[in-house]
Amino acid sequence: MKKYDYLVVGAGLFGATFAYEAAKRGKNVKVIEKRNHIAGNIYTKEVDGIQVHQYGAHIFHTSNKEIWDYVNQFAEFNRYTNSPMANYKGHMYNLPFNMNTFSEMWGVRTPEEAIAKINEQRQEMAGKEPKNLEEQAISLIGRDIYEKLIKGYTEKQWGQKATELPAFIIRRLPVRLVYDNNYFNDTYQGIPIGGYTQIVEKMLDSDLIDVETGVDFFDRKDKYLKDYPKIVFTGMIDQFFDYQLGELQYRSLRFETEEKNIGNYQGNAVINYTDAETPYTRIIEHKHFEFGKGDKDKTIITREYPADWQRGDEPYYPINNQRNNDLYKQYAKLASEKAKNVIFGGRLGQYRYYNMDQVLHAALTAVNEEFK
Ligand code: FAD
Ligand code: UDP
Numbered sequence: 001m002k003k004y005d006y007l008v009v010g011a012g013l014f015g016a017t018f019a020y021e022a023a024k025r026g027k028n029v030k031v032i033e034k035r036n037h038i039a040g041n042i043y044t045k046e047v048d049g050i051q052v053h054q055y056g057a058h059i060f061h062t063s064n065k066e067i068w069d070y071v072n073q074f075a076e077f078n079r080y081t082n083s084p085m086a087n088y089k090g091h092m093y094n095l096p097f098n099m100n101t102f103s104e105m106w107g108v109r110t111p112e113e114a115i116a117k118i119n120e121q122r123q124e125m126a127g128k129e130p131k132n133l134e135e136q137a138i139s140l141i142g143r144d145i146y147e148k149l150i151k152g153y154t155e156k157q158w159g160q161k162a163t164e165l166p167a168f169i170i171r172r173l174p175v176r177l178v179y180d181n182n183y184f185n186d187t188y189q190g191i192p193i194g195g196y197t198q199i200v201e202k203m204l205d206s207d208l209i210d211v212e213t214g215v216d217f218f219d220r221k222d223k224y225l226k227d228y229p230k231i232v233f234t235g236m237i238d239q240f241f242d243y244q245l246g247e248l249q250y251r252s253l254r255f256e257t258e259e260k261n262i263g264n265y266q267g268n269a270v271i272n273y274t275d276a277e278t279p280y281t282r283i284i285e286h287k288h289f290e291f292g293k294g295d296k297d298k299t300i301i302t303r304e305y306p307a308d309w310q311r312g313d314e315p316y317y318p319i320n321n322q323r324n325n326d327l328y329k330q331y332a333k334l335a336s337e338k339a340k341n342v343i344f345g346g347r348l349g350q351y352r353y354y355n356m357d358q359v360l361h362a363a364l365t366a367v368n369e370e371f372k
Pocket of ligand 2: 170
């Protein structure tokens with residue numbers, strides 16, 4: 001067997017960044033990936049000239065100039081600005097909550113009128129300490145917006161009643177008193193022209209890196225631990241330790257993708273369905289991430305259904321509540337004591353609801369630590 005310095009488990013953004021940086025330093029790296037393709041959840045695939053985001057809408061955004069410059073080495077970004085719409089029982093509202101939303105909801109025209117209306121709506125929670133997500137939302141923005149734009153979506157997304165969800169989930173609801181539908185506050189934002197997969201492809205394109213897809217670490221865990229001096233593990237940390245301290249919780253998703261023989265299905269890249277009855281949370285129409293590029297008579301849409309997670313399902317979201325964060329800390333402690341030659345990284349390895357820029361930052365931090 002060729003002598004490798006590192007085994008990287010998972011060809012997602014964390015694993016690929018680590019492999020790229022290690023190879024840059026002359027190290028030999030083996031990457032294994034259990035799916036049949038690289039790039040993890042940022043994987044995109046071209047269909048009918050449209051870049052399809054296979055695992056849900058991915059918009060790159062950051063305020064960190066270094067991270068922005070770093071990712072721009074691997075792709076050119078377009079000027080896409082995320083501005084999702086909400087469909088509540090057929091009525092359309094702009095997101096995030098801004099003057100367009102307030103104007104549509106209440107007929108107000110100025111920030112002063114909007115503040116007056118929001119304050120009137122918040123009265124019902126005056127002097128009370130919010131005890132759950134519902135009360136938190138009402139005390140921030142009032143009942144109208146809570147019931148039309150938050151309640152149904154949140155209960156579907158997390159599979160729990162808003163009165164049973166912790167308040168902290170929405171402690172920082174963005175409320176903007178400007179007519180600006182940009183969802184993110186970050187300085188830099190965009191989508192790579194030609195899709196995300198090329199970023200990971202370029203990172204892994206080195207004579208020092210060998211990649212094998214369709215290989216699950218757990219099929220030969222003991223052998224890998226014996227054969228490789230150092231492992232970078234980006235799968236589930238609780239699974240790595242055979243769930244010995246208990247199971248961390250995750251939220252899963254089901255994606256239903258459909259090709260339609262029309263040029264423009266919904267007129268926007270992302271539309272959230274904020275009522276309780278519609279079983280999916282959102283529909284994305286992929287061509288609008290690229291300003292309508294692709295076949296002019298065809299379009300591809302994906303409905304996103306939240307789902308409970310059980311062993312064997314894809315763990316898309318860590319559920320960072322108190323119980324799980326405490327359990328994760330115990331796993332991290334176990335890792336530092338019992339798995340000294342393993343670096344745990346990424347959304348699953350570090351059990352954190354990371355965005356792409358944060359994953360890049362975490363991977364580069366691990367690289368600096370490893371090669372200091
Ligand atoms: P992953 O991409 O999950 O990569 C881990 C890889 O490891 C996977 O390919 C997996 O198959 C593999 N693996 C796991 N276990 C094993 C094993 N036992 N053996 C071999 N391989 C294994 N971020 C943004 O910045 N903007 C967005 O708009 C955005 N939207 C999102 C929408 C959705 C629906 C989701 C789920 C995430 C979104 N994200 C977004 C977050 C983004 O996807 C992540 O930050 C990023 O992909 C995480 O990279 P990672 O390498 O940590 O994990
Ligand atoms: N949310 C909501 N209504 C919406 C969109 C989001 O109430 O139309 C709430 C919901 O609780 C969700 C949280 O805001 O879990 C974060 O949503 P966002 O779309 O920002 O995160 P993502 O799921 O894309 O990571």
